[in-house]
Amino acid sequence: MSLYRDEGVVLRTQKLGEADRIVTILTKRTGKVRGVAKGVRRTTSRFGARLEPFTHVDLQLHTGRTLDVITQAETLRPYGEGLAADYPRYTAGSAMLETADRLTMGEKEPALRQFLLLIGGLRTLVEQEHEARLVLDAYFLRSLAVAGYAPALESCARCSAPAVRAFAIVAGGMVCGTCRPAGAAVPSAETIVLMTALLRGDWPTADASEARYRTECSGLVAAYLQWHLEHGIRSLRHVERV
Amino acid sequence: MYEGVVQNLIDELGMLPGVGPKSAQRIAFHLLAADPADVNRLAHALLEVKEKVRFCRVCGNVAAEEECRICRDARRDEHVICVVEESKDVVAIEKTREFRGRYHVLGGAISPIEGVGPDDLRIRELMTRLADGQVTELILATDPNLEGEATATYLARLVKPMGLKVTRLASGLPVGGDLEYADEVTLGRAFEGRRLLDV
Ligand SMILES: [Zn+2]
Ligand SMILES: [Zn+2]
Numbered sequence: 001m002s003l004y005r006d007e008g009v010v011l012r013t014q015k016l017g018e019a020d021r022i023v024t025i026l027t028k029r030t031g032k033v034r035g036v037a038k039g040v041r042r043t044t045s046r047f048g049a050r051l052e053p054f055t056h057v058d059l060q061l062h063t064g065r066t067l068d069v070i071t072q073a074e075t076l077r078p079y080g081e082g083l084a085a086d087y088p089r090y091t092a093g094s095a096m097l098e099t100a101d102r103l104t105m106g107e108k109e110p111a112l113r114q115f116l117l118l119i120g121g122l123r124t125l126v127e128q129e130h131e132a133r134l135v136l137d138a139y140f141l142r143s144l145a146v147a148g149y150a151p152a153l154e155s156c157a158r159c160s161a162p163a164v165r166a167f168a169i170v171a172g173g174m175v176c177g178t179c180r181p182a183g184a185a186v187p188s189a190e191t192i193v194l195m196t197a198l199l200r201g202d203w204p205t206a207d208a209s210e211a212r213y214r215t216e217c218s219g220l221v222a223a224y225l226q227w228h229l230e231h232g233i234r235s236l237r238h239v240e241r242v
Numbered sequence: 243m244y245e246g247v248v249q250n251l252i253d254e255l256g257m258l259p260g261v262g263p264k265s266a267q268r269i270a271f272h273l274l275a276a277d278p279a280d281v282n283r284l285a286h287a288l289l290e291v292k293e294k295v296r297f298c299r300v301c302g303n304v305a306a307e308e309e310c311r312i313c314r315d316a317r318r319d320e321h322v323i324c325v326v327e328e329s330k331d332v333v334a335i336e337k338t339r340e341f342r343g344r345y346h347v348l349g350g351a352i353s354p355i356e357g358v359g360p361d362d363l364r365i366r367e368l369m370t371r372l373a374d375g376q377v378t379e380l381i382l383a384t385d386p387n388l389e390g391e392a393t394a395t396y397l398a399r400l401v402k403p404m405g406l407k408v409t410r411l412a413s414g415l416p417v418g419g420d421l422e423y424a425d426e427v428t429l430g431r432a433f434e435g436r437r438l439l440d441v
Contacts (some may be wrong), residue, residue, distance in 0.1 A: 087399060094354035234356075
């Protein structure tokens with residue numbers, strides 16, 4: 001059995017047996033790891049809240065036959081504490097974790113950019129400087145981009161000609177008049193400006209946007225995300241707007 | 243793999259929470275070797291529990307009748323409701339003898355990732371109980387972990403307009419665990435030192 005160390009964000013936990021949990025962690029160097037935390041559900045556990053979803057932890061693991069075993073965990077930042085006290089942010093954060101889990105398909109395949117994006121997204125969410133739903137949509141767009149699914153927003157997703165005001169999920173974003181399929185959405189120009197700002201991380205533009213364009217943008221981003229992830233994101237149904 | 247009926251038993255046992263394939267096999271062979279009368283009693287207890295036990299129509303706790311023992315007990319304070327995730331949490335709190343009010347069992351905690359939202363829990367039933375203004379204090383005793391905290395936050399915000407006192411078990415409770423594993427002394431202290439929740 002070999003021992004290794006890494007840092008990561010706890011994505012989800014599942015009960016195992018009497019008092020253990022299987023903890024899924026997106027780590028910086030190793031990629032996604034599933035490890036067993038023994039006795040973690042007992043209130044006397046030395047792990048305490050360190051292996052709860054959202055926690056950024058420093059870990060030591062033993063390589064196991066099927067699952068690795070978590071032997072040590074130290075909190076680097078407990079993002080969950082702030083999120084559990086703010087329901088809309090908790091639901092937005094949950095959708096981020098689920099998306100990170102879904103976009104990193106294989107276990108132990110390094111996914112450094114997804115890890116950094118998730119850490120950045122959680123930090124922004126906890127800092128409360130921007131509306132939760134904007135932070136979530138920005139995270140969705142950028143994590144899709146890292147996975148190779150960035151929506152085309154300026155030129156046609158199919159032929160690269162200048163796009164008209166038509167967003168076709170199946171085509172991969174905005175399309176030109178020729179490529180435009182039947183049933184393409186016709187978003188406001190302001191909505192596309194907002195989506196572009198979120199994808200680039202231009203917060204002044206995003207923060208200045210009006211509520212109706214945020215709603216329209218969220219709808220398109222959610223539909224786009226759900227289409228790219230085979231089974232959809234379960235948490236999305238429970239995300240609350242303030 | 244074993245002969246039909248033995249494998250059936252192993253498969254069924256293996257579906258129980260906390261029972262892995264090895265334990266299932268061990269239990270199955272224990273039953274095979276056991277006194278038929280003992281096995282009969284076990285089988286009878288299993289059938290009986292499904293036949294006779296149901297969930298209290300008021301609080302959602304396990305009950306042998308329409309209403310559970312606590313809801314039928316007139317000596318229990320009807321002005322205080324303690325909200326817990328599971329029936330086993332009621333048992334844990336009863337052991338402390340610190341609490342003389344009533345309970346409300348949610349049936350879990352809000353966990354968007356697991357697809358569990360407010361509508362999947364007995365929250366509507368709780369709101370109905372609070373509607374007549376009889377209850378003056380709501381104690382949120384969901385588990386001291388992430389989902390439990392988030393569920394408490396949600397409930398505190400939901401009942402805020404009703405103007406009742408909303409409290410949460412003291413933070414002395416170790417975090418990250420399940421309420422049912424807290425020892426009686428710690429849990430009792432957490433009750434005594436419960437803090438006002440302000441959202
Ligand atoms: Zn085109
Ligand atoms: Zn009852």
